[in-house]
Amino acid sequence: RKEVEQDPGPFNVPEGATVAFNCTYSNSASQSFFWYRQDCRKEPKLLMSVYSSGNEDGRFTAQLNRASQYISLLIRDSKLSDSATYLCVVNWARQLTFGSGTQLTVLP
C-alpha cells in the first residue's frame, strides 16, 4: 500500500466548475500536510498547508480529517490556469512523502 494515495485522474472540468480532490495517508503519526501544484515539466510549488480546522485561500479550500487519515482540496470557480497536477504531501519526521498527483485539466 502506498503511503500517500491519490486518484490520478485525469479530471477534465469546464471553466467555472467546482472540483474536489481526495487523498489518504497511511502513517497515523504524520505531523503536517500540504497541497503542492506541479505544472507540466516544472518543479512543484506549495499551494497551501492543510490544518485540522480547515483553511481557505481564495477559491481553494483544504480539509484534514486525522481520524480518517484523509485530506481534501476543493477548487471553486475553476480557471484555465488551474490546469496542473495537484500533489498531496504528508510530513513525518521532517520527511515529506508525496502522492503521485491528481491531474486536472480545466476546459474552456
Next chain:
Amino acid sequence: GAGVSQSPSNKVTEKGKDVELRCDPISGHTALYWYRQRLGQGLEFLIYFQGNSAPDKSGLPSDRFSAERTGESVSTLTIQRTQQEDSAVYLCASSFDASGGEITDTQYFGPGTRLTVL
C-alpha cells in the same frame, strides 16, 4: 532574491558512468532536500540536510547514491555506475527550517536536473 538553482538542467550519460548533480539553495536556508521524480510518478525523498547535523540518508535507493553539502550552501548528489533505472528528474528543495519537529516552512524547489541514462 534568487531561487534554488540546479545544474546541469539536462544530463545524458551512458550506463556505468558516474554523474554529479549540483544544487544551490536559497541563501540563508538551513535545510536542503533531494528528491527523484520518475516519469509520470510522484516525488521520492532521497536525502535531507539540516545545518551541521548528520544528514537523513534514509531515502537513498542504493549505495551508488551519495550526497554532500558544505555548511549551509551548495550540495552535490553523486550517482556512481549509473543504471537506466536512474533516469529521472532530480529535484532539490530548500527551506528555512527553524522549528524543532514540524516542517512549518515552505520548501522551495529548483527546476530540477533531467537525467537520462542510455
